[in-house]
Amino acid sequence: MHSETRDLNLSETEGALAAAVLELVRHTREQDSPGPEHIARFALFSTEALLEERPELSRLLPQETLDLASGDPHHLTSIETGTQHGDVADELEHALWPEGCAGGYIQARIRGAIDGAPGASPAPVFVAAGALNTGETFSAVAREGEDLRVGRDLIPELVAALCASLGIDSPNARAAAQTE
Secondary structure, three states, X not given: OOHHHHHHOOOHHHHHHHHHHHHHHHHHHHOOOOOOOOEEEEEEEEHHHHHHHOHHHHHOOOHHHHHHHOOOOOOEEEEEOOOOOOOHHXXXXXXXXXXXXXXXXXXXXXXXXXXXXXXXXXXXXXXXXXXXXXXXXXXXXXXXXXXXEEEOOOOHHHHHHXXXXXXXXXXXXXXXXXXX
């Protein structure tokens, strides 16, 4: 389990989603910082199901991924789907997800305050969210140069938009339905 998620009491499925989100976040943040409005979208697949359906893909996956996935039915593989829109909401509204994906992930660098504090500098903020078709969500957020904050639903609007794009209920929609 990643140190960032140790105290979150995640299920195995949530842990797999968190691991996939954090791997994509690390990969992005280790690269040269793209422009402040950069958006990336990935489809998430069950590695086990993906390799059962397309065994030839095992030659393309790194050995480390195959080792991690071996015997772990929750392990996820991400496949970049590309982006078509410069706005996160537009990207998710028009997103087409590959058949058989277990969920999706979106990340962006946006300008704006993440805490809504008056007078806050509109410095770039990194936001990322992942969701599975079974309803689990995980998100990450950080101002440029600050530590990453992670949790199930740190960015409710982004999580809800991602879930709607995938055709699933967001955690907030499920909670509202339960209180009615």
